[in-house]
Amino acid sequence: MPHPDENTPVIHIVGVCGSGKSTLAHRLNRLGYQARQISQEHSGVPDLWRWRCTPDALVYLDASNEQIRQRYPTLNMTDAYLQKERGRLAHAQDHADCIIHTDGLDPGQVLQRVLACLETRGIKP
Numbered sequence: 001m002p003h004p005d006e007n008t009p010v011i012h013i014v015g016v017c018g019s020g021k022s023t024l025a026h027r028l029n030r031l032g033y034q035a036r037q038i039s040q041e042h043s044g045v046p047d048l049w050r051w052r053c054t055p056d057a058l059v060y061l062d063a064s065n066e067q068i069r070q071r072y073p074t075l076n077m078t079d080a081y082l083q084k085e086r087g088r089l090a091h092a093q094d095h096a097d098c099i100i101h102t103d104g105l106d107p108g109q110v111l112q113r114v115l116a117c118l119e120t121r122g123i124k125p
Contacts, residue, residue, distance in 0.1 A: 009033050009123045012049050014040040014092040015061030016085045017077065018068040023107045024061065024114060031115075032125030038092075046091035057123050059114055060089070060096035067103045097121060 011033050013021045021037040028035035038049045045051070049058055069077050086093075093099065098117035102110050118124070 009056040009118075009125060010053060011035040011057050011059060011118070011123075012038050012055040013059045013061065014038050014049050014089055014096075015059075016041055016063060016068060016082060016089065017075075018071040019061035019063045020102045020107060020110050021061055024059070024110055027107065027111045028114070040092050041085040041088055043088060046088075049092045049095075057097040057118055057121060058092060058095055059117070060093050060099045061102055061110070062086075062099065063102045 011025075011028055013025050013028075013035060014037075015021050025035040025037045036055075038051075040048050049055070063071070065077070065079055065082050068082060098114055100110055100113050100117075105113070
């Protein structure tokens with residue numbers, strides 16, 4: 001992976017648990033972006049996603065409650081808990097450059113959709 005510098009685009013990724021944030025961040029980093037998973041869903045700070053810096057792009061990943069429970073069958077992901085996560089993510093969702101619903105998509109398909117979104121905004125590594 002190339003060493004990121006100040007000229008490397010910063011991509012922040014937010015979303016509900018189990019939506020694919022860490023997988024996407026890893027894949028974008030391998031392509032030369034500075035991708036960071038922001039655990040906004042666990043924070044009461046509405047704009048945590050821009051705490052260290054305002055990113056070049058903010059990616060919001062979402063998944064259905066049913067899909068999240070399939071991805072994390074041993075966790076108690078109730079509808080009420082996931083509703084709280086989405087409430088904590090509302091500010092980020094309102095400011096997101098790319099919103100991707102990951103149900104039915106494999107990690108490669110999520111990556112391709114995000115890359116297409118970034119390209120339309122002229123953001124390349």
